[in-house]
Amino acid sequence: MKNPPKRPNPIADDGDEFRFCSTCAFSAACLESGYGKPELRELHVLVEHIGPFKEGEHIFREGDEFNAIAAVRGGTVKTYVNDAEGREQVQGFFLPGEVIGLSAISQGRYPCNAVALDTVILCNFSFPTIAALAARLPGLQAQLFRLLSQDIGKAALLAGNYSADERMAAFLISLSRRYAARGFSPTRFQLTMTRTDIANYLRLAAESVSRVFRRFQDDKLIRVDRRDIELLDVKRLEVLARSVLRE
């Protein structure tokens, strides 16, 4: 399982054979910390590219044993739980460069399900190994603490009692910025999730999502055609999203 798996779908592969993962947060952390070759090599051995996962394929399920954190290298991952009535509660969408599975550390088991929304490739980091390594590399330990701490505040979009318009605007602005951070267009991208997924994430009915999209389009805020979306007036969307995103 440690032998480097073939990469059948070289998403975002920059051609540099020796950079083990251009999109991974840990890679970035170590490079920033100015570690030399030996440390990078140590980090390298615990990295495992896995996938591709096909659309609808599960990456892990609630209750699965946790032993590795994963960074999304390509594609989109949705995490969710099913509530007492069996209804799906979407917890988050993870784009390339983002890390999933951190909430599993405390229990040693995943508290949620993760499923691929399109073709997904991951970088897996053995958690015991990275934790041991972190004891020797202060920069890595700090980065881990930072990653964990970041996620604590992430639920803001879901937490407040905001209007459907505010939620949707915040959702779109968030996607826009996250795509922009990875070098994609901030104003035009594909929604890799269904309307129902968006609704379950924003705690709205699917019908409401549909209606808000229509209203936004009528107001010339966006242009939507199925999964293709273009943000026409980012300024006004940001104003709408302001109270959610706290700026």
Add this chain to the structure above:
Amino acid sequence: MKNPPKRPNPIADDGDEFRFCSTCAFSAACLESGYGKPELRELHVLVEHIGPFKEGEHIFREGDEFNAIAAVRGGTVKTYVNDAEGREQVQGFFLPGEVIGLSAISQGRYPCNAVALDTVILCNFSFPTIAALAARLPGLQAQLFRLLSQDIGKAALLAGNYSADERMAAFLISLSRRYAARGFSPTRFQLTMTRTDIANYLRLAAESVSRVFRRFQDDKLIRVDRRDIELLDVKRLEVLARSVLRE
């Protein structure tokens, strides 16, 4: 600032002079890990009892520089932010034994305000020191990861779109269990926060909180008299709270 401050209000002091803090999570972690005297002494030097804070006094404010995580030793702490419209959004209430400030690690600054709801005493742990120590004590590092990871899933109560009744029931059950874990009565305790605080936490109008209390009381679920509350039918409350607490 490192000299041990006097303890003017020995809340929950069990009289054992050598146990530096009976309620602190870190203390517990080290004791469980089976460390001997030397390690405990190391941990001891970075612990600082601070307070008491009076009701309404701020422990930290949004934007303040972060350098220590704190465990509540006595009293109740409320954390909150003010949204774009200046309305208070309560993020959490922290009872004795619980840790505040973890979300500040990633930014190096507190992302929220913390205020004492009654007389509060804290244990402060210098974060740089404890991080350095964690590099040598694997058990401590693991405990830190666990604490951080735990907090990631905490927002569940606020995240879902639950009814006012479900939210309130979950809130009361949560308080009950947390008090019980610290040896207090699980069925009768003081609400140290105002109705408005509860409303801001549960994302309800203060009027709704009032009405739910009344309804619960009429239904013989609870008995409330100002800040004094008694849970009369924990079973039924748990049923109500089930979907929120995900059991």
Add this chain to the structure above:
DNA sequence: CGCTAGCTTGAAACCGGTCAACTTTTGTGG
């Protein structure tokens, strides 16, 4: 005593959910 913050109660408005019907798209197998 009287002020004030906290709390309660009632009436009305509104936002989003639910239900139902329909359209569009996607996927599958002949």
Add this chain to the structure above:
DNA sequence: CCACAAAAGTTGACCGGTTTCAAGCTAGCG
């Protein structure tokens, strides 16, 4: 490539829980 079925998305009508607004109450404290 078409036929068909299933899934996803849209739209309208109606309903209900919560909020909002307004008024009054209560306890605590100077």
